[in-house]
Structure formats: structure tokens, C-alpha cells
Amino acid sequence: MSPVNDFEERAAQLLDEAVHGYFAGGAGDEITLRDNVESWRRLVLAPRVLVGVEERDSSVTLLGRRRPHPFLVAPMAYQRSAHPDAEIGTATAAAATGATYVLSSQTTTDPREVARAMGDADRWLQLYVFKDRAVTDDLVQAAREGGYEALVITVDFPTGGRRERDERSRHVLEHPTYVQLTQGPVTPAERHAMHDPSLTWDDVAAIGEASGLPLVLKGILDPGDAERAVDAGVAGLIVSNHGGRQLDTVLSGADALGPVAEAVDGRIDVLVDGGIRRGWDAAKALALGADAVLVGRPVLWGLVCEGTAGAQQVIQQLVDELDNALALLGCPRAADLDARFLTRRR
Amino acid sequence: MSPVNDFEERAAQLLDEAVHGYFAGGAGDEITLRDNVESWRRLVLAPRVLVGVEERDSSVTLLGRRRPHPFLVAPMAYQRSAHPDAEIGTATAAAATGATYVLSSQTTTDPREVARAMGDADRWLQLYVFKDRAVTDDLVQAAREGGYEALVITVDFPTGGRRERDERSRHVLEHPTYVQLTQGPVTPAERHAMHDPSLTWDDVAAIGEASGLPLVLKGILDPGDAERAVDAGVAGLIVSNHGGRQLDTVLSGADALGPVAEAVDGRIDVLVDGGIRRGWDAAKALALGADAVLVGRPVLWGLVCEGTAGAQQVIQQLVDELDNALALLGCPRAADLDARFLTRRR
Amino acid sequence: MSPVNDFEERAAQLLDEAVHGYFAGGAGDEITLRDNVESWRRLVLAPRVLVGVEERDSSVTLLGRRRPHPFLVAPMAYQRSAHPDAEIGTATAAAATGATYVLSSQTTTDPREVARAMGDADRWLQLYVFKDRAVTDDLVQAAREGGYEALVITVDFPTGGRRERDERSRHVLEHPTYVQLTQGPVTPAERHAMHDPSLTWDDVAAIGEASGLPLVLKGILDPGDAERAVDAGVAGLIVSNHGGRQLDTVLSGADALGPVAEAVDGRIDVLVDGGIRRGWDAAKALALGADAVLVGRPVLWGLVCEGTAGAQQVIQQLVDELDNALALLGCPRAADLDARFLTRRR
Amino acid sequence: MSPVNDFEERAAQLLDEAVHGYFAGGAGDEITLRDNVESWRRLVLAPRVLVGVEERDSSVTLLGRRRPHPFLVAPMAYQRSAHPDAEIGTATAAAATGATYVLSSQTTTDPREVARAMGDADRWLQLYVFKDRAVTDDLVQAAREGGYEALVITVDFPTGGRRERDERSRHVLEHPTYVQLTQGPVTPAERHAMHDPSLTWDDVAAIGEASGLPLVLKGILDPGDAERAVDAGVAGLIVSNHGGRQLDTVLSGADALGPVAEAVDGRIDVLVDGGIRRGWDAAKALALGADAVLVGRPVLWGLVCEGTAGAQQVIQQLVDELDNALALLGCPRAADLDARFLTRRR
Numbered sequence A, B, C, D: 001m002s003p004v005n006d007f008e009e010r011a012a013q014l015l016d017e018a019v020h021g022y023f024a025g026g027a028g029d030e031i032t033l034r035d036n037v038e039s040w041r042r043l044v045l046a047p048r049v050l051v052g053v054e055e056r057d058s059s060v061t062l063l064g065r066r067r068p069h070p071f072l073v074a075p076m077a078y079q080r081s082a083h084p085d086a087e088i089g090t091a092t093a094a095a096a097t098g099a100t101y102v103l104s105s106q107t108t109t110d111p112r113e114v115a116r117a118m119g120d121a122d123r124w125l126q127l128y129v130f131k132d133r134a135v136t137d138d139l140v141q142a143a144r145e146g147g148y149e150a151l152v153i154t155v156d157f158p159t160g161g162r163r164e165r166d167e168r169s170r171h172v173l174e175h176p177t178y179v180q181l182t183q184g185p186v187t188p189a190e191r192h193a194m195h196d197p198s199l200t201w202d203d204v205a206a207i208g209e210a211s212g213l214p215l216v217l218k219g220i221l222d223p224g225d226a227e228r229a230v231d232a233g234v235a236g237l238i239v240s241n242h243g244g245r246q247l248d249t250v251l252s253g254a255d256a257l258g259p260v261a262e263a264v265d266g267r268i269d270v271l272v273d274g275g276i277r278r279g280w281d282a283a284k285a286l287a288l289g290a291d292a293v294l295v296g297r298p299v300l301w302g303l304v305c306e307g308t309a310g311a312q313q314v315i316q317q318l319v320d321e322l323d324n325a326l327a328l329l330g331c332p333r334a335a336d337l338d339a340r341f342l343t344r345r346r
């Protein structure tokens, strides 16, 4: 297991600096990037004892379906730049460990191919709404053909964030993505210009109706927006600041989660991501009211270092750590986690 | 864009240590100097989504005039020691980017010359009230002749602060300033001794009447003083601790702003400066009730490294970052920013 | 005395890295491990003066017996890996300094032998409840034969924590323990698998009745669990997170103590451990409502560096520091310490 | 002036390590030693403007006498180990700068000699109450003969603190002190053993009556003790933790001051020491209710580096900084400082 904790460091050495900067980096001074990790760490757990924990159950219900544990793989673009196993690597790693897989709109592998490799394992497709709606429609079509269970519409990307590592490295991602909108390699600026900044709640509703698939909105931080999401009839939302890659110094998911979950009050599913690095971070998310969590970069570092097997080790470690946390918290069922298991430093 | 973020570091290498110390330094242990930057960073943004942000409007109204964005260049002395482009460099950079320029009383270029180089771009003149009032009167005269729109009276300089970098370097600024009060190079002590410590609210009123120009008071931190400024009939005030250069361990502008804006309650314009380093810092200032912000050292570092062009890049980056922040905050109009877009860590 | 403060550092050099990792390490990112020490440090003492402190009395009453001071040696496994003096070393060090000794279930010396070496000095036996109850029963039998005054049932170990130093070093402890459950050296996983995760409050009650010895529950952090402990009829409880070795990011003992002591309200004895490094940490614990404290690693570092004599120096220093603290706090009797002697930073 | 700020660093190089450790060190982990400095730094000043500050007045009234500014030199033992100028150096430096001098009981110069060197400048004598009262009586006698205005009875030294630098260096102070209680050099333990731990409020009253001199109690941190001091009829008290040299992790003077001043409510003089390093620290102390402040180590570092002249530079810098702070705070009279000039970070 120790290799897992070294993946991040090893990946920094293995990757070309510009590519590493694209994967690891965040917006501005990367204050939110760091705070994402810190804000889980500073939440304090309050364990109970002697409740009998020989049988643990990490399972959660998500979009009406039981899942073995609350971990999803977050959608991440350009995985071929990480390792030749690319999206098929992370997808099959997810399948092998029971994690729901979320394929990025900026996949470097055809969504149908990814689907085939996954068999009947759980998968969702993340949707960017591009200015060129035909491209978005084609992705929805691929989602349907590939048996993707839900569409994750990312709503925190009306335009790209100010990622200075990319600006310094003048990073041009060389692997073509499935949505081949431009010819040849694209600069960050070109990539960001594809996104439609005029997107509103009405568009979301329209996409939902047209696709016939359940929608999950990714990138909500405000309780009022969460209310609006419930009203818009989506099936779930993801509390997220896009891994610190959009606007620097915004609230972390960990800090935004409580008020959002309270506003939603169980009417739709609430997920969270950003900075989840340990199984017990997931326990804290559930205690704060989340139904599940997405994990981004750690899975990527596993992929960079050891391909599919590395990604799988990372997810398995998180699953094992959560199981361990349930035992040591004296809360053998993940679904029973609540605010009583959190406390504060004095 | 990356060069912009390296300007500070590069300037430290380019400049003579004593000159760099004069520009970069603050009073005492430089606690306030550092806190100025930190206090913007620790404010947390709370974004909204799906509001349609294809058109953004960074404009603000200041002294009754619409400006394209809320950035002003702060008055900074002795710019010829930074680069031969000197005040004309920063002034034309401001003009090119739509920033209102504030010329220092300690300009090393004649205010009329600066005015000529700026065409009809927005400019204010900062006024130190010297013991020798003839010198101050001459500056007011130059302001009128140079078409300066307002006088910024700096009220936090009854005497100089304890700047230890200058004391260590025994820094003597060699370029003569327009207000040639002494012969030859002046020591910090000589420079500070020019200021009139007996200045009161009555003097401010008298200067306002005599000049016929709108007044902006620079250096207010206390809500009671803000009330007094309103009563004194000035057009605006600048919440400022003089870039941490006067009294160490005073409140930062970011922390003083809220209560001051509340006390003023829209009756006059409220600006703020000190530690603004990112476009989103300006968004936070507006959310706290400011109408505009002044940027000091970053513009200077641009000037040191690349003259006029460097100064211009810095301002442009701030403008671009604010535009980006408006999109990602889900608040397309800067004028709509308010407390709802700020939140707290847990 | 100075050597004592260097023991920790010297032990890190003397020990094989894997063994040192086992002794020094904690779970996960070792956040709780560090917080244990920090949380005592951040408690602020409020001294009184001129009360006459020529005679100090550090004594406390524990399980109905007067003890010369509130320090116990915490149960720690595998002491033979630290030094050939092993458990007899720490036990005789405790006896020599008046500290109550708690022998670990994972002792590498027969409990009866330890008892013989201690004469009639105070000793308790720590009990892990293993899946194989015969092993546990045999320990209880040894406790009775060895004249151990009480059984300390550790309730925070339904399964092992995620200790990454051990996982990295693949540490296999080579010295056989008294409870020879497996043949030959055991891996951390094998060791942890011995523990019975199904343990509940009912088992505790049963063990208490069967043994006829007073019980102390080790590993309580929650005030509700403390109430349950009182109801279960035990004689005392130890507020502990197992030295940060079980679940990372849980509450420290120092932070958990106040609410637990309040819930117990004097009905049974309350002890605390984790991060106690100074005599005045014990004063803080008593001021927060504890009756006594356990000290773990410091005693071990003394043992590693100088065997029995080193362990004894460590305990003696803590005793001396507490005596000094009583004088300087203006509270000559340890039993009189209460919340008035604690305050807060502004 | 810059040399002043380097004195601390330079002194560390000039002095023998053991002697430096004795002067610089604190008790235990030196948490309080560091917090003393930090707690002044974290207090935030709130300046006012335009009040007319051409004339400043730093004077304060202490024991009924007007003094030019609020700085006293704290009593510090063994000054001959710092520099041959010894107590006469610091005393004449105080006299030259208008600071009231407090001579330590552990002076290495006869109090009458110090008095002669000071002319009619303000001086107090600090009194340790030793087990051997004849020694204390002799000091009181010397105080009377030397024209010392008041006795400062140090009440936070019933026994010595745990100073580990001294324990490590086995520091033996070689210069004989005036109170030649032992023959030849004394160890820390011997020195500390001289003090009478049985001292109570009654003894203080008795000493006051016998001496006929006004008493100031040094080492009060608790508001209740401050009440008792008022009741005991002393003329003043010093909020102090003995420069972090007695019990580690106690409250800093800066944090204790407010509640103590409130309890005293002007009935007797309140002074404070510990960590005062800047003139504006004194402004904060006055704003919190102190009448004056004592400065310890900085004066010592000046003495070490440049003898009398160095000590004088240090005091003068503090006086100048306070004058500067009064101007920049918009509070030209030190006596007018109050809570309105302090605020908090957000």
C-alpha cells in the first residue's frame, strides 16, 4: 500500500513538467487547491466504542441504486497524456473496485469504447455544454449508446480559470480528444473558448428533457443554487470547486457541503469533491450530509505511475480506509454517519 | 502572462538593494505589509452558477463618471528610480488600460508633462500638505493646469513611518522630485520632515475650497473618521494604511473596509488599497462595499522590469482577472457585487 | 536532566528504522499524532501568587488508593524491541518513581515475571480482547496471579489503524510476545487480525464479573460513551485516542477530556493520555477534571536510550516538573487544580 | 538605528553560549517566551487622522510622579556577565533617556554605587524575598541609602523555573552578586534554592511597613490577585510572567493585562512586561489600561553589544517609536490612549 502514497510524488517526476502542471495545477495562487485538501483535514472525528463492528457496510444509494461504497472517479480530461491506458485504464479500475466512473467530456477515448471495456459496471458521462451544441448533442448520443446511466453537467465552467502553470508552460495538450472541435493541438485559451458562457438554468432543463437521462449538476457551492437545482428537477448535484482549477479563493467543497446538504434536505442526491485524499475524508463528507464523493487527482497519479493497476490500487486503498474508519468510528454502516461523528478542536 | 507574476521577483534582482528596499519595504517588522496581502487572500468567495455570463461589465462609477473597471494606479513617489520611463510610463500604461491614474506629490516628472502624455485619460493628483504651503499650492496649481480631475489628499502622513530598510541602507533618493524643496539628494528623515504634522480637518476643508477641485481623502481606517470625511464634504475617501509603510501592526484596508463602507452608506465614494494583487481581490473589495481599488507595488514592479509595457501588462492582467472572476462568480456586472458573494471558512 | 529531552531524537538514531517507525508512528497522515502534543501546548495556564507553596503535594487518589503523583506508564507493546531491559525495565522504573505501571497485553515478558520484579509497587494489566478468548482468559489469570490491581480493557482497537510507516517498512516484530498466538514473527496485519471487532458493552460487563478485578476502559472520547461506562459499572476510564495510532484526525485526549469529565461528574475515575510531554501537561489535565494521566512514548525513548535508568529519568522529570508547576501556579496541592488555573489566549 | 535591530543577533554571537542561554532562554519549551513577543504583535492598531499631532506628549504619571515616557528598564540579574559596564551601564543609559531604572536583587554592582552613578534619575530596587531574611533586609537598607524610590517585590519566583538551556549548559554564573549568599560560583539550582517559597500576602504587607517605601508587586497575571494587591495597599503591580522564565505555557502579559487593568480600575498603578520590542507595543499596553511598561532583554542586548551606549540606543529607539506611533495613531498624548485605538483582524 505504501506505493499509493508515493504516487503523487512519483508522478511529478515521471511526467513532462507542462503536462504535470496541467494535471496538478489550480487557478491563481492555488490557495483553493491547497485549501481543498486542508479543509477535510481540519474536520475532527468523534468516535464511539463497543458497538460491535465485525460487519461493516460501506454501501450507499445513489440515483436510486445501491453502490458498494461512496467513491466515484471524478471526470478528468486528457487522460492519454497521463498514461497510454488512458480513460480505459481508470474506467476498468473503477469497475474492478465497484466505483462509479464518470467519463470526462474531454475524453481522449470514444465513450462507447470506454463503455465496452467496462462491461455492465456503473458509469456516468460528464457533459460540457459547448458553444457548438452539435458537439454536446453528439456526446449525449454517445452516452445513450454507451449505456451511461446519467449525465453530469458541469456548471462551473462558463469560461476557463486562470491557471498560471499552463500559462507559464504554454502547455499545448497534444492528444486529440473525442470532441475534435479544432484541428491539431489546442492551447488552453482555445480549449476554454469552446465553452458556452451563456448557459442558464433553462438550458439545463432543456438538455435534461432532450436526453431522457437523469441529470447531475457538478459545481454547486451555494445553498440557493442547490434549491434551484432541486426546482430544476435534476437527480443530484455535486458540491465542487472544480478541484481549485476555476476561481481561486472560493469556498472548498468540504466547507460548502453542510449548508448545501441542509438546503437540499434529502430531496435529491448530494455529492462532493475536491481534496478527498483518505477514506475517512469520505466518512466526514457523509457525516456532513453527502451521499457520495468523487476523487480526482489521486486516481490520476495512480494511472500515471502504474496505469490501470495503479488507478485501481488508489481506489481500493480509499475503500479500505473507509471500511477501517467505519470500524474505528463505531459506525459500522456508512449510511448511519451523521453530525454526531464530527466535533471541533477546542 | 506568466512574466507578470515574476515581475516582483525580477525587480528585486534588477534594482539596487537600497532602492528596492525603499519600494518594497514597510514600517517596523513589516507585519502590516504582509497582512495587507494576506487579508485579501483569506476572504473567501461564494460563486453562483447558470446565470448567463456571456456579457460582463466591470465598469464602476467614480466621482460621478463611469470608468471601464475599478482599478486605479496608486500614487507612488520617485518612479524615476524604478525606470527611466518613470511617471510617464505608469501614466500612459494606465491610460492604455482604462485605469485612472493617481500622480504622486513626490513625482519626479512635472505633473503637466505627465498630463500631456496622457491625453484626455483619467488622472488625479495626490497632494501631500507640506509645512511650506507654497509648495502645496504650486502642486494644486499644476493639477489645475494639467487637467487633473481630483485632488487626493493623503492624511496618514503627518510624519514618516519607521522604515527600517531605509534606515539600514541609509538610502538617499537621488532623483530630484518636482517639489524641489531641498537642494540635492534627500535622506528619509529630511523627506519626512517636509510634511505638516499639524494638519486637521479644517485645513482639508480650506484646501478643498481654495482648489475648486473635488477632494478624495487617502488614508482612512476608522469608521468615525469616515463619518467626519462625509461631513467635511469630500467626494470620496480611500481606506488605506499607506501600503504598510507608516505604522506597523495597524489594520489592513481589507479588514477596515466593511465598517467604513457601512458608515459611509453610499454618501461618498469609498476606495481601498493595500495588498491588492489579483483581479478577484478587487471583486472582494466591491463585495465589501468599495467603489474602486488602487494598486501600488505590482505596477511598480512592471515598470522596473519592462518600463511602460510592463506596467501596462500588470494592469491588464488585473482587469482580465476581474473579468474572469465576474464570469466564474456568476455576477456579470461588477456593480452588482455584494456581501452575498463572500463567505467564511468553517 | 538535559539528556531526557534528547531521548526522542537519540532513539530515532539508535533504533532500526522499521522498529522506530512502529514506536513513533501514527495512523494515516499522523495529524492526530501531532495534534496530541499540540493540544496540551495550546492550553494556557493562569497562575496565582503569594499563597505559600513551601509544601507541595502531587498525590492523587485512584481506584480508591492514594498515589504519590498522577503519572502512570501507558501500556506499550513489544518493549523488547526497544531495549533488552524490556517491560521489566519500564516496570521497575515506574516502581522506583512511584508511577503506577500498566503492562501491555502485547508484553514480551511474562506478566508474573514483571510482577516479581516490581515487588509491591502499583501495577495494572492492559487487556486486549482477542477473538480467541482463551488467550484473553489466560491474561486475566496472569493478572490475578501477578497481583495486578486492575484490568485496563482497551476498547478503541476493534481492528488496527492504518499505520503507514509499518506498511512501508513491512515491519515484522521479531520478539515473541507472551500471548504466543501465532508461530514466528507476525506482520502488522496478522497482529491486528487477532483483535475481536465484535466486542460490545455486554462483553465488558462479562469480563468484569468473571475476573473479579476492577475494570478501567481505555479509549473513550465521547461523553455519551463515558455515561455508558459509568452505567457499565467500571471503576475508571481513560480518555485516549491510542496515541494517534488508530483513526487519524480524531479528537485529541486533551480536547475530549473536559466534556467527558463533565459527563462523568466524579462518579468514576477519569484518566487521559496522548501527547503528555511535560509535568505541566498533567497539571492541565487535572485542571480539566482528570484524576491521572498516562505517559507513553517518552518512557519508551528513555528505555531505548538508557534502559531502566532512562525510563526512570523520564518519569522523574515529569514528576519534578509537576511539582515545579504546582509551586509556580500557586496551587500546592494537585488535587486542588481546577478550571480557574486555565485561561485562553486573546 | 539599524544596529539596534541587530543587537539581539549580534549578542548571540558575542556571548559565550551558556551565558547567552541564561539571558535569552525561557522555561520548558519556551512557548511562553515566544508568545510574549507574538501576543503584542497580534494586537491590531486602529489609527485616527487629521487631529493635529505637531506636539506629542509621551509622559505618564507613575507612583504620583510625572515621567517623560512610559518605559522602565526591567530588573535583570548578573549584568556583569553581559558586559563590564554592567548595572551602571544600563542604569546610566536609563538616566540619559528618562527611563525609570529597576535594579535587580541579583545585581553584580552595589546598589549604592549604581545610585551614585545615576545622580537624581528615577530608580527602583527589585526585591527577592530570600529564605535568609537578613539578606533581604540588607537590600532594603541599600535601597533606602541609595535613594531608591520604590521596592519592586517579585512574587512569581517562589522557586526557579525549569530552564533547560541552563540545565544543558550546566551554566554556572561566575560573577559574584551583591547578595553574596554562597561562596564562589553558584549553579542554577543553588541560586533558585535561596528563594523563600513560603512567601504570602502577609509577608508583603510586613515588608512594606518595615521598609517605609512604596511597594510594586511584580509577577501578577490573575485579576483576583490584582484585587488582593489593591487590598494589600501596594502602590502598583506589574503584570508579568517573568519573561517566560518561570512556568511555560502561562498567559502572556499582553493577554493578561486587560482583565487585570479592569479589576484594578485605576486604584493603583498597573505596569506590564514581557515581549515589548517596539514603541507601539507600549502604545498597545497603554490602550489596554497599563500606566507603563518594562523592557528586559532588548536593553541587555544593547549592553552586550555596545555597553552603556548600546543600552541607551535601545531605550531611545523605543521612545522614538512611541512618539512616532502617537503621531500616526492620531493620539498625540500617550495618556489619552484607550481601547478605541485597538481593533481586531476579521
Ligand SMILES: Cc1cc2nc3c(=O)[nH]c(=O)nc-3n(C[C@H](O)[C@H](O)[C@H](O)COP(=O)(O)O)c2cc1C
Pocket: A022, A023, A024, A036, A074, A075, A076, A077, A104, A105, A106, A126, A154, A218, A240, A241, A242, A243, A244, A245, A273, A274, A275, A276, A294, A295, A296, A297, A298
Ligand atoms: C486534470 C484534471 C482534469 C479535469 N477535467 C475535468 C473535466 O473534464 N470535467 C469536469 O467536470 N471536471 C474536470 N476536472 C475536475 C474534477 O472532476 C474534480 O472536480 C476535481 O478534480 C476534484 O478534486 P481533486 O482532484 O482534488 O480530487 C478535472 C480535474 C483535473 C485535475
Ligand SMILES: Cc1cc2nc3c(=O)[nH]c(=O)nc-3n(C[C@H](O)[C@H](O)[C@H](O)COP(=O)(O)O)c2cc1C
Pocket: B022, B023, B024, B036, B074, B075, B076, B077, B104, B105, B106, B126, B154, B218, B240, B241, B242, B243, B244, B245, B273, B274, B275, B276, B294, B295, B296, B297, B298
Ligand atoms: C514606493 C512607494 C511610494 C509611495 N508613495 C506614495 C506617495 O507619494 N503618496 C501617497 O499617498 N502614497 C504613496 N504610497 C502608498 C500607495 O499610494 C498605496 O497606498 C500603497 O502602495 C498600496 O499598497 P500596495 O503597494 O500593496 O498596492 C507609496 C507606496 C509605495 C510602495
Ligand SMILES: Cc1cc2nc3c(=O)[nH]c(=O)nc-3n(C[C@H](O)[C@H](O)[C@H](O)COP(=O)(O)O)c2cc1C
Pocket: C022, C023, C024, C036, C074, C075, C076, C077, C104, C105, C106, C126, C154, C218, C240, C241, C242, C243, C244, C245, C273, C274, C275, C276, C294, C295, C296, C297, C298
Ligand atoms: C509503541 C506503542 C505501543 C502501544 N501498545 C499499546 C498496547 O499494547 N495496548 C494499549 O492499550 N495501548 C498501546 N499503546 C497506546 C498507549 O497505551 C497510549 O495510549 C499512547 O501511547 C499515549 O500517547 P503518547 O505515546 O503520546 O504518550 C501503544 C502505544 C505505542 C506508542
Ligand SMILES: Cc1cc2nc3c(=O)[nH]c(=O)nc-3n(C[C@H](O)[C@H](O)[C@H](O)COP(=O)(O)O)c2cc1C
Pocket: D022, D023, D024, D036, D074, D075, D076, D077, D104, D105, D106, D126, D154, D218, D240, D241, D242, D243, D244, D245, D273, D274, D275, D276, D294, D295, D296, D297, D298
Ligand atoms: C537575564 C534575565 C534576568 C532576569 N532577572 C530578573 C531578576 O533578577 N528579578 C526579576 O524580578 N526579574 C528578572 N527578570 C525578568 C525581567 O525583569 C522581566 O520580567 C522580563 O525580562 C521581561 O521580558 P522581556 O525580556 O521579554 O522584556 C530577568 C529576565 C532576564 C531575561
